[in-house]
Amino acid sequence: xxxxxxxxxxxxxxxxxxxxxxxxxxxxxxxxxxxxxxxxxxxxxxxxxxxxxxxxxxxxxxxxxxxxxxxxxxxxxxxxxxxxxxxxxxxxxxxxxxxxxxxxxxxxxxxxxxxxxxxxxxxxxxxxxxxxxxxxxxxxxxxxxxxxxxxxxxxxxxxxxxxxxxxxxxxxxxxxxxxxxxxxxxxxxxxxxxxxxxxxxxxxxxxxxxxxxxxxxxxxxxxxxxxxxxxxxxxxxxxxxxxxxxxxxxxxxxxxxxxxxxxxxxxxxxxxxxxxxxxxxxxxxxxxxxxxxxxxxxxxxxxxxxxxxxxxxxxxxxxxxxxxx
Numbered sequence: 431x432x433x434x435x436x437x438x439x440x441x442x443x444x445x446x447x448x449x450x451x452x453x454x455x456x457x458x459x460x461x462x463x464x465x466x467x468x469x470x471x472x473x474x475x476x477x478x479x480x481x482x483x484x485x486x487x488x489x490x491x492x493x494x495x496x497x498x499x500x501x502x503x504x505x506x507x508x509x510x511x512x513x514x515x516x517x518x519x520x521x522x523x524x525x526x527x528x529x530x531x532x533x534x535x536x537x538x539x540x541x542x543x544x545x546x547x548x549x550x551x552x553x554x555x556x557x558x559x560x561x562x563x564x565x566x567x568x569x570x571x572x573x574x575x576x577x578x579x580x581x582x583x584x585x586x587x588x589x590x591x592x593x594x595x596x597x598x599x600x601x602x603x604x605x606x607x608x609x610x611x612x613x614x615x616x617x618x619x620x621x622x623x624x625x626x627x628x629x630x631x632x633x634x635x636x637x638x639x640x641x642x643x644x645x646x647x648x649x650x651x652x653x654x655x656x657x658x659x660x661x662x663x664x665x666x667x668x669x670x671x672x673x674x675x676x677x678x679x680x681x682x683x684x685x686x687x688x689x690x691x692x693x694x695x696x697x698x699x700x701x702x703x704x705x706x707x708x709x710x711x712x713x714x715x716x717x718x719x720x721x722x723x724x725x726x727x728x729x730x731x732x733x734x735x736x737x738x739x740x741x742x743x744x745x746x747x748x749x750x751x752x753x754x755x
Contacts, residue, residue, distance in 0.1 A: 432456045432740060433475050437491065438482035438504065444729055448480070451733040455740045461486075470494065478502065478736055484511035492516070500739050504528075504732050506582075506719070507662060509635045513755045521739070522749045524634075527581030528731040529719035534585035536718035537630055537660045540684035543712050544656045545569055545628075550709075567627075570594040573611075575626030577619070577642075578633035578661065584608055586630055598622050623650040628658065635662035636753040645670040654680040660718045663689040672703035675710055684712045691716070 434456045452458050473494035483505040492515045506526045546566035554561045574590045576583040579601035587597050597610040604615040633639045644667040668689045692698050705711045739745045
């Protein structure tokens, strides 16, 4: 039997899901229930690791892996996986699509808040101010650009269709079986930037996408565009976005992901640039993919991919190592 090590902190319900799927197929170990000595004894025999995002793969774990074959993440993003410290033949799988609907719904909450000026009016009403001079925009007939047309991007597009919007999209291949008004590759990014009333970034953070949206790209966008980032902060250049927002008060950024995150146990969340002082920013603390109903589904999907591998099938969402190393 293969040996599976779960390296993230689990709840009782998590364990039940994992154990029920792997029963009879693998020996399962949970790092949060193991003594240090037991962990050191079993690490060289571990074949598969189920990790949160890769952050829980400590140097101690990595240094003692001898039989590792597969790393499966709970997260869709895998930028924290230490690719260079794993044997080249190790298969690494993301959990892309597991929380796509939740992220898409949150993206639309941000879009609607920006388009209808919800934060502005709510703030004034709480102050007892009846200000009706700032109106929201009509979404019907507007153009939404989706940079990254995977599970999340397509989920966002399906909702956009319900609003009667034009859909422009970019993915790696430039092909999709979904009915959109335009599908292109990253070479077509200028077309997307110039023609989108709303631009949603739903890309993984790789060595190719880091800093993809900088001063030049922002200058191509409409002065009253809405930019939504529900992927990873560093895809956008932080300084460039801050300066662009200051110079263009009608431009709105909706950000759920950030460049700097508070250390564990701290609530301090300020960035290098004071986005919180700008009125044309709507902010949430990287919560798009979370909901009470989501965790069991995310864990189940990840474990099911491990089961595919254990049964000799090709696992889904295999990551291209060369995109990160």
